[in-house]
Each structure stands twice: as C-alpha cells, then as structure tokens.
Amino acid sequence: MFDLTALRLAATTVYQSMSPTPQLAWPLLAEQLGCTVWVKHENHNPTGAFKVRGGMLYVQGLLSREPQTKGLVTATRGNHGQSLALAARRHGLTISIVVPEGNSLEKNAAMRALGATVIEHGKDFDEARSHAATLAVDHQLHLVPAFHPDLIRGVATYALELLEAVADLHTVYVPIGMGSGICGLIQARDLLGLNTEIVGVVSEHADAFAQSVEQGRVVCTASAHTFADGLACRQPLPESLEIIAKGAARVIRVSDREIAYAMRLYHETTHNTAEGAGAAALAGLIKEQSQQQGRRVAVILSGANIDRRMYAAILDEDMSPNWPK
Incomplete structure (x- = not known):
C-alpha cells in the first residue's frame, strides 16, 4: 500500500x-x-x-495528477465531508457533498461553513454514495471515494x-x-x-x-x-x-x-x-x-x-x- x-x-x-x-x-x-x-x-x-488528515493528502495528490480539476463531489455522514470541504477551500475548488436525509444538522452546518454545497439524498450513506456517483457523471465532477x-x-x-x-x-x-x-x-x-x-x-x-x-x-x-x-x-x-x-x-x-x-x-x-x-x-x-x-x-x-x-x-x-x- x-x-x-x-x-x-x-x-x-x-x-x-x-x-x-x-x-x-x-x-x-x-x-x-x-x-x-x-x-x-x-x-x-x-x-x-481524524478524517481531515486524509482529505488534505487526497486533494493535494489529486491536483498533482489532475491539475485541471475544478470541482469535487463525495458522500459522507459528516467527518469525511468536512475534511474534503476544508481541503477544497484551501485549494480553491468547489465541492458538493451528499448526505443521507436526516443527517446531523451540526455536521451539515459545518460543511456549509467550509464552503460546501450540501445535498440530502437517500435513507443512508450507501444511497447517498450512489447519488454522488450520479452527480459526478452528470456534472463532470471528480468523485472522491470513501476509501483510497x-x-x-x-x-x-x-x-x-x-x-x-x-x-x-x-x-x-x-x-x-x-x-x-x-x-x-x-x-x-x-x-x-x-x-x-x-x-x-x-x-x-x-x-x-x-x-x-x-x-x-x-x-x-x-x-x-x-x-x-x-x-x-x-x-x-x-x-x-x-x-x-x-x-x-x-x-x-x-x-x-x-x-x-x-x-x-x-x-x-x-x-x-x-x-x-x-x-x-x-x-x-x-x-x-x-x-x-x-x-x-x-x-x-x-x-x-x-x-x-x-x-x-x-x-x-x-x-x-x-x-x-
């Protein structure tokens, strides 16, 4: 690895x-x-x-491989999303984050405060993850996985x-x-x-x-x-x-x-x-x-x-x- x-x-x-x-x-x-x-x-x-560590490294690595990247999309219950929202803001990228319906209000607010567009979709993380994949294709966004x-x-x-x-x-x-x-x-x-x-x-x-x-x-x-x-x-x-x-x-x-x-x-x-x-x-x-x-x-x-x-x-x-x- x-x-x-x-x-x-x-x-x-x-x-x-x-x-x-x-x-x-x-x-x-x-x-x-x-x-x-x-x-x-x-x-x-x-x-x-702890997720903030991975988000920082992932976005830096992505931009070194694909410097033309402008926007990200991912799914989260909150901590993964906050890490990527912070990293995206620091690198001047847009990010859309899909969360399941009824997700933590305070985690959602924290992601929005970091500049993310938060989208509620699905009954759980796995349904949110599927919707994030659809958005990546429809809007030509880079899909950030949960595991990389x-x-x-x-x-x-x-x-x-x-x-x-x-x-x-x-x-x-x-x-x-x-x-x-x-x-x-x-x-x-x-x-x-x-x-x-x-x-x-x-x-x-x-x-x-x-x-x-x-x-x-x-x-x-x-x-x-x-x-x-x-x-x-x-x-x-x-x-x-x-x-x-x-x-x-x-x-x-x-x-x-x-x-x-x-x-x-x-x-x-x-x-x-x-x-x-x-x-x-x-x-x-x-x-x-x-x-x-x-x-x-x-x-x-x-x-x-x-x-x-x-x-x-x-x-x-x-x-x-x-x-x-």
Whole structure:
C-alpha cells in the first residue's frame, strides 16, 4: 500500500495544515478499567475528527495528477465531508457533498461553513454514495471515494504519531466505518515492525464488517441503524475488508447503549467530547476489560462531532452501576 518513507512524507504534508494530536494516559480511566489507557485525541483536529488528515493528502495528490480539476463531489455522514470541504477551500475548488436525509444538522452546518454545497439524498450513506456517483457523471465532477490509498496514508499519520510516542502497547481499539482508520493503523504498525494487536469495533446495529470478517467474504446488511453515524456502514468494500481480515486480531460489536456509556465516561474522566463513533473504541475496551488487566492499551477517540441536543441527552442518562447487561 505504501512504505514508511511515504508515510513520513504524508505526515510532512499533513503538518502543513495541522499539528500532531496528543496521546494522553488518563489516570481515572486506568483506575476504572484496571489497565493503562492511552487516548489518541483525534477530536483535537481542525475539523474535530481524524478524517481531515486524509482529505488534505487526497486533494493535494489529486491536483498533482489532475491539475485541471475544478470541482469535487463525495458522500459522507459528516467527518469525511468536512475534511474534503476544508481541503477544497484551501485549494480553491468547489465541492458538493451528499448526505443521507436526516443527517446531523451540526455536521451539515459545518460543511456549509467550509464552503460546501450540501445535498440530502437517500435513507443512508450507501444511497447517498450512489447519488454522488450520479452527480459526478452528470456534472463532470471528480468523485472522491470513501476509501483510497491517499486517504489511508493520510489518516495513517495519526497511527504513526501514536505508535512512535507510546512504546510497548499491547492492544489498540479502533472504530470501523468504511475502514480507512483501521487500515491506516494496521499498515503503520506493520511498517514499524510492532506486535501490537489491533481490535476493530463496530456497532451491533451496523455489523457488516464483523459479519464479513467472520464469514471470510463481503456481507452486506439490510440496514445500519445506529446513532453512531460514523459506524453506519452496511456495504463493506472488498479492499478494506482484505486488510482488516489479515491485520486485525478481531472485530467486535458494541451496542448503542455501550457507546453512550463510553461517551459519558470520557466526559467524566477526561472532560473530552466524543461522538458515537469516537467513543466506540473505548466501549470495545470496556467490553473486553477483563482481558486487558494490567496491560498498556490505547483507544482512538476518532471524532467529537455530535449535535448538542443528542449529546446533552446522552450525558443526562443515568450511569447505572449495573451496566452493561
């Protein structure tokens, strides 16, 4: 996919637009979970999510290959779209972004504020993605995919930062949407010659990747209804599945209730905001905490972009001592 030199070059490009994000070991998380917990704070990025790294690298690479490009189109639930909107604005390109109907109002507003034209279409990401492809043909726009080597190499720079900053990590938990984040992490680990196990985390309500890994083939689900919209994939891509199946120790499922608990725990122990997908990795660690006692573990807080009303309602729920059931 890419070598270590290419990854370090990607980091140089990314750092023209942002600083490296911190990885912090939080004492209260360690106290609650019985292991050292390093949090990779991708919520501290310019768009509040890890995707910005890939967007910057992708658009720069596109313009070097196709300098005549004037306009982009893509589909998103929000973070991928914000990353591309920021990159498009910096390079003077137009961009249309298709989101499913009922998408996050605040993510939509953020994309519009970055200069994007936001189009609502379809019941979920996959229908939005199909409409984006149609718009690309009809209006001669460049269609930006959800998964591409430059997107992976860009987001893999977060993994390079984490794995070079924190030695002897036993396990890293990472959310899976379309797969760029976990694939970048797997590649960075392999390039550094580490034995760290990587555990992918999906929603039990959007578990197409988990089913696909278990069955050794692409399995599509009829729906992907989870409030953690960054996990809402029902049609895995074969190329990302191949990397995950080969490089991840396992892919585990968490419930929306478990994700909401992890969001509250982040707030209580670190005072950081996590969106649903951003908290999924911590939910995965909590689910497997008996397996990680005394170990050095990292979780990827991949994003913080959640609508205020939803976040307030989640924080207001009772953190029952009987959780989880």
